[in-house]
Amino acid sequence: MLKTLYTRLALGLFLLLLAVGLLYTFISLYSLREYSASVNQALHQNLAQNLVSDRNLVRDGELDRSALEELFALYMAINPSIEIYLLDLEGTLLSYSADPAKIKRNQVSLAPIRRLMDDMSLYPLLGDDPRSHDRQKVFSVTPVPTADNPEGYLYVVLRGEEYDAAETLARGSKVLEMSAWALLVSLAVAMVAGLTIFRLLTRRLRSLTRLVEEFENSDMSQSPHNTWHNKRWRDKRPVVRDxxxxxxxxxxxxxxxxxxxxxxxxxxxxxxxxxxxxxxxxxxxxxxxxxxxxxxxxxxxxxxxxxxxxxxxxxxxxxxxxxxxxxxxxxxxxxxxxxxxQPVPEPFPLAELVHDVVQKHSQAAQDSQLTLSLSGDPALPTAYADLAMTERVLDNLISNAIAYSPLGGRIDVIVGQAEGKPEVYVQDSGPGIAAQDLAHIFDPFYRGEAPGGAGHAGLGLAIARRIMTLQGGDISVENLASGGASFCIRLPVDAAC
Missing domain, CATH: 1.10.287.130 (Signal transduction histidine kinase, dimerisation/phosphotransfer (DHp) domain)
Structure with a gap:
């Protein structure tokens, strides 16, 4: 089920949107409650003080208990969302506008009360709710009978039980329902948009996967004609370079x-x-x-x-x-x-090495009634190669020339240079090499037919080519217009020279 990248991306997007939606809902509800509490407390910051002055709760510097009882009864009827309490200087409840059975604690903390009276801009500032063991709510407070001679506090809880009940009821209202639907629709649109984008992004990846599968099914023995570059060009899609x-x-x-x-x-x-x-x-x-x-x-x-x-x-x-x-x-x-x-390269004078090799084969050439000559420019650049391996190549070329040259023939060894590199030509007067054999003459055991001669096979030329390749040199062959074959070796020079 989760084997494809697209499926995993879709599931990841769904879980991400779900988490974002839940987090957004939680933050929105929390922020709404905090905002509502702040606004409520800011609007009613002087409510307790206004109740004292408007209802004449203080007469002749004393708190009028009967007027306080009337206040309790009146506001329980006209504004049940607030709860009014009379506290002493220790925070103990002296009187209140509630059913005694609903009171859960008889003392509230004075710390938030003092903070609010010191700074009336701290919103929302929560105080203890006497109707709960642990709940706190926004409040309004004022010292009574006067701020200069306080005997207690008029403590007004701004969001009482009735307010909580009304708020709970409002959560099921049409507004919240519409908000929930708006959130769900937004998440659904984001989900569809994300899946569409993922589909478009993974389309090229699926095409690449099919190319790999086609190449695998072809046993990987042939170069794929349907390459990624050709497919992009055929589909007329821009090269994104991603x-x-x-x-x-x-x-x-x-x-x-x-x-x-x-x-x-x-x-x-x-x-x-x-x-x-x-x-x-x-x-x-x-x-x-x-x-x-x-x-x-x-x-x-x-x-x-x-x-x-x-x-x-x-x-x-x-x-x-x-x-x-x-x-x-x-x-x-x-x-x-x-x-x-491996070759061990060293600088050496190639002309001297060629002279020594020619002298070494001069007797064999005489025995075969052949003329072996050395010519060319002796002032060659210093070669940089393995001396013994180079001698092995020259031995092989001259030996082959002696073997395939007819009686009375001639073998010319010519030294020179081209493009700053020393080179040696070994030319014989034999039958030459058939045109179809020139490309394979250095293959091991290749057996070709010499024009007018017997077939030939061996490993000498294959060894010579391998030696020259390892040394960074080159060996080549061509037929001479006058007859015979011409082998050429080119050696590297010391880059430091």
């Missing part, structure tokens, strides 16, 4: 990010499956070759010449080394992907 609009914009961003992450996870899972299949294939090939030659050597060793036995062992050893290298590359790529192996 908390709900900010929440909607945040949802759009979050939904897009979740969809992208799910898409990336799906792509990663597909890559993982492809990688497992490729790893299985590339591991199976050298293992099968090793197993075949070793089994042949074992079964036919007595029929093989020593030269054939050595050739079989050399092939098995070559396949074992190939398998070992592949496993090492797998571990290296996994460590780089998991960021277990």
């Amino acid at each position: 908390e709900i609009d900010y929440l909607g914009a945040t949802f759009d961003t979050m939904a897009q990010r979740i969809a992208n992450q799910i898409e990336q996870l799906t792509e990663k899972d597909a890559q993982r499956r492809h990688l497992v299949a490729q790893v299985s294939h590339d591991l199976r090939t050298p293992l099968a070759s090793m197993q075949g030659y070793i089994e042949s050597l074992k079964l036919r060793h007595d029929r093989l010449s020593p030269q054939e036995q050595d050739r079989f062992l050399d092939i098995a050893l070559k396949e074992g080394r190939r398998l070992s290298r592949l496993v090492d590359e797998l571990f290296e790529l996994a460590a780089l992907e998991a960021r277990e192996k």
